[in-house]
Amino acid sequence: MRPPIIILTEAELRALVPLDLAAIDSMEGAFRALATQAVVMPPVMRLDMPLGEVDVKTAYLPGLPHFAIKISPGFFANPARGLPSTNGMMVVLSAETGLVEALLLDNGYLTDLRTAAAGAVAARHLARxxxxxxxxxxxxxxxxxxxxxxxxxxxxxxxxxxxxxxxxxxxxxxxxxxxxxxxxxxxxxxxxxxxxxxxxxxxxxxxxxxxxxxxxxxxxxxxxxxxxxxxxxxxxxxxxxxxxxxxxxxxxxxxxxxxxxxxxxxxxxxxxxxxxxxxxxxxxxxxxxxxxxxxxxxxTGIQDTAIAAFALTRARAAGAGQTFTA
Amino acid sequence: MRPPIIILTEAELRALVPLDLAAIDSMEGAFRALATQAVVMPPVMRLDMPLGEVDVKTAYLPGLPHFAIKISPGFFANPARGLPSTNGMMVVLSAETGLVEALLLDNGYLTDLRTAAAGAVAARHLARxxxxxxxxxxxxxxxxxxxxxxxxxxxxxxxxxxxxxxxxxxxxxxxxxxxxxxxxxxxxxxxxxxxxxxxxxxxxxxxxxxxxxxxxxxxxxxxxxxxxxxxxxxxxxxxxxxxxxxxxxxxxxxxxxxxxxxxxxxxxxxxxxxxxxxxxxxxxxxxxxxxxxxxxxxxTGIQDTAIAAFALTRARAAGAGQTFTA
Missing domain, CATH: 3.40.50.720 (NAD(P)-binding Rossmann-like Domain)
Structure with missing residues (x-):
């Protein structure tokens, strides 16, 4: 029996996962794992099209029950259409079964968040x-x-x-x-x-x-x-x-x-x-x-897997999102 | 304003896109495009984990308004858990804006279909x-x-x-x-x-x-x-x-x-x-x-983009699926 898929919107994710010390700590853990564990992180997949580009990132972090595949489009004529130039979503899969567990329709919010959190991690370890x-x-x-x-x-x-x-x-x-x-x-x-x-x-x-x-x-x-x-x-x-x-x-x-x-x-x-x-x-x-x-x-893809796992854990604890049976 | 995302389940996709001559023709068109158009198809991204593997495929086909990113996990201990070993889904994005247009929760059905259709295309052009x-x-x-x-x-x-x-x-x-x-x-x-x-x-x-x-x-x-x-x-x-x-x-x-x-x-x-x-x-x-x-x-990723675009066109014509605003 397949478990239902949790779908979370950008608004739900912003409320569940604000930029705070816990998010920064989760990013610090991801970087530590990159240095100390058998992380698997393939090169970024990139698709270049006439009107835009898409990057796909992923990574597996031993010990986390999930991994994420992140889809990040950048279409730079979008603002002229009243749309943001960057968007995207993450698919969260079980590292035990490969089943899709969650769809994070974040429109790039979690990428913005994990990028900012990585900056804080760098400052925490390198700034005076x-x-x-x-x-x-x-x-x-x-x-x-x-x-x-x-x-x-x-x-x-x-x-x-x-x-x-x-x-x-x-x-x-x-x-x-x-x-x-x-x-x-x-x-x-x-x-x-x-x-x-x-x-x-x-x-x-x-x-x-x-x-x-x-x-x-x-x-x-x-x-x-x-x-x-x-x-x-x-x-x-x-x-x-x-x-x-x-x-x-x-x-x-x-x-x-x-x-x-x-x-x-x-x-x-x-x-x-x-x-x-x-x-x-x-x-x-x-x-x-x-x-x-x-x-x-x-x-790095490990940041995406870490922030997605963090968001999914918070969503489950809060009972947030809609469930969907495929 | 972001358009709503259409979500289609495996059951809906099986009903909308059976194995028929139209599906085979769409696959023939994909292979023809690969030889005659400026298709962009990056190498497959592969993530190997202790309990399974995931392949990610994508391709851009000039003239199609959409492209797909396909996520195909294979977890070979799944049958012992009562789960299928292969699964997966496709994310369909606009080639104009990069926005996510559809989530095809097909559990691998469209991959099975496009693989069978490719076999028919090969026989049509090479068998007596x-x-x-x-x-x-x-x-x-x-x-x-x-x-x-x-x-x-x-x-x-x-x-x-x-x-x-x-x-x-x-x-x-x-x-x-x-x-x-x-x-x-x-x-x-x-x-x-x-x-x-x-x-x-x-x-x-x-x-x-x-x-x-x-x-x-x-x-x-x-x-x-x-x-x-x-x-x-x-x-x-x-x-x-x-x-x-x-x-x-x-x-x-x-x-x-x-x-x-x-x-x-x-x-x-x-x-x-x-x-x-x-x-x-x-x-x-x-x-x-x-x-x-x-x-x-x-x-090849071009087959995935072709079958996903074909499925989405049929779904829109039929008014099938649920819509979701991220």
Whole structure:
């Protein structure tokens, strides 16, 4: 007898799984597992079409009763039609039987959430414990979530934001200062935004470096590079810092590291630590308060499986969603 | 405004999309497109876990308004739990916007259907027009569907079936003779089953060759080889026949061709025609009534996109399924 399938909508998932410390902890567990367990994570499947693209990610994490397959479309003419450019859903299957257990119709919300949570995990393990000021580059939805996530793990008391569109930076500053209850200023340049900042998070779709310098002791999280052409960090900044990948095999070909390798500032086969190894104590992270640490987040299927399993556990505990027998 | 998602169950899909000539024609169109259009079909994504495996397939076909992403789990301890070993579903997305349009909770039915339909397409283009006798190796569900599909495209008037388990072959013969209204005999050996047969279809999970000879003029469809270790045809039979792949890049690494290459009977880079090229008249198929033709079907994402689009069109026309707003 097949068990019924639980279907959860975006609104239900937003209510069940807000951006909080529990979500961040679940992401930390996923990265730790990547370094310490026999995780199975195939390369991302990508389908390129005339009007858009779709990425499919998956991973199996020993010990979790479920695994997720995530479908992430990006169709960049959508906003002209009044539709969001990114969407998507996750299918959650039993790791015991392969049966579909849940359909998470999240329209990309869980991806946004796990990406923000990964930024917080990086800051928790690499930023100085007393990091109090943040600079956010980019002023979109992910920029908002990164600042909120960061403020859950570090005692942030002030932030600056920069965006190519100054009006968006102003709107971000006004909105987020109210939400987070500390002063946030819109900066006129990247340099002005990052001057003296303890933590810098880049969230733009830039394809040329926008960040060239960081203060001594700063931590930088680059979370924009989910495709080979994307590039936010100057290769020299990366090469001069303590570099940590989310998944080295992936950052070598599509992360910020890829551009440092292309610039001849990193060897193609150089070994760098992964975030999970730092979390598990298998690799050093920050060893010097004056070091610049850099985390390169390209997005991994293990994060999707972890956040989907987390959401499904919460949904079952709450009796949320509709059930459907196929 | 996001359009609602249509959810269709296995029972609804079985009623909407039976194995008929229209389904076979849709599969023929998919193979023709593969040879004549700018189809985008990434390699299959495969996740191997301790208790099972999942394949994910997709393809974009220019001109179709939708594309499908198919999730096919295989968990071989399931029958001991009273569950089927193979399952799965398809997600249908708009090729214009990337939005999810339908969830086909088919438990693998559409895969079975498109696989059987592909066998019929191969027979339609490679078997002699007067082919009247069939031999089916294997006596499972796909064996049944292959014989039904074949009888829609060729004037089959008698069949023999062989299976490792003789009782299953007997049950197949009794059941299918009633369904198809021509005599069907269970054979005691592969050799007895295929002697003089005009069309031979292999549907077993064998990992050593079971078919070594075919009569002059016979057409052979091997549809079991969806993984590198599977092997139903003796390499010499393949090498001595007119060989046609579903997708050459795939049969070279996981099809029957893979074993002929390993045996030194085909060059690793030898060019063979694909079924779509034969359909489109871009490659010869059967040029001699006495030739033995061999089609190697490993399964392609374009078939999944085609059958999903076909099912969704029928569902919309019938107003079938439930709608769901995410």
């Amino acid at each position: 414990a007393d990091a109090a000021s943040a600079a956010i580059l980019g002023a979109g939805m992910q920029a908002r979530m990164q600042l909120r996530a960061l403020s859950l793990v570090r005692p942030i008391r002030a932030a600056r934001v920069w965006a190519r569109d100054g009006a968006k930076a102003q709107a971000f500053a006004a909105e987020m200062a109210q939400a987070l209850d500390f002063p946030i200023a819109a900066a006129a340049s990247v340099e002005a935004a990052v001057e003296g900042a303890d933590v810098i998070v880049t969230t733009t779709p830039a394809s040329e470096p926008i960040l060239h310098h960081a203060a001594a002791g700063a931590h930088v999280t680059a979370m924009g590079s989910d495709a080979p052409h994307k590039n936010e960090l100057a290769p020299a900044l990366l090469a001069g810092g303590t570099y940590v990948a989310d998944r080295l095999a992936q950052t070598r070909i599509q992360g910020e590291l890829h551009h440092a390798i292309a610039a001849g500032l990193a060897a193609p086969d150089a070994i760098f630590p992964e975030l999970g190894q730092v979390i598990a104590g298998l690799a050093p992270g920050r060893t010097d308060p004056a070091a610049i640490t850099v985390t390169d987040l390209t997005g | 027009a007067d082919a009247a006798s069939a031999a089916i190796l294997g006596a499972g569900m796909q064996a049944r569907m292959q014989l039904r599909a074949l009888s829609l495209v060729r004037p089959i008037r008698a069949a023999r079936v062989w299976a490792r388990d003789g009782a299953k072959a007997q049950a197949f013969a009794a059941e299918m003779a009633q369904a198809l209204d021509f005599p069907i005999a269970a054979a005691a050996s592969v050799e007895a089953a295929v002697e003089g047969a005009d069309v031979i279809v292999t549907t077993t999970p064998a990992s050593e060759p079971i078919l070594h000879h075919a009569a002059a003029g016979a057409h052979v469809t091997a549809m079991g080889s969806d993984a590198p270790h599977k092997n139903e045809l003796a390499p010499a039979l393949l090498a001595g026949g007119t060989y046609v792949a579903d997708r050459l890049a795939q049969t070279r690494i996981q099809g029957e061709l893979h074993h002929a290459i390993a045996a030194g009977l085909a060059a690793p880079d030898a060019i063979f025609p694909e079924l779509g090229q034969v359909i489109a008249g871009l490659a010869p198929g059967r040029t001699d009534p006495a030739a033995i033709t061999v089609t190697d079907l490993t399964g």
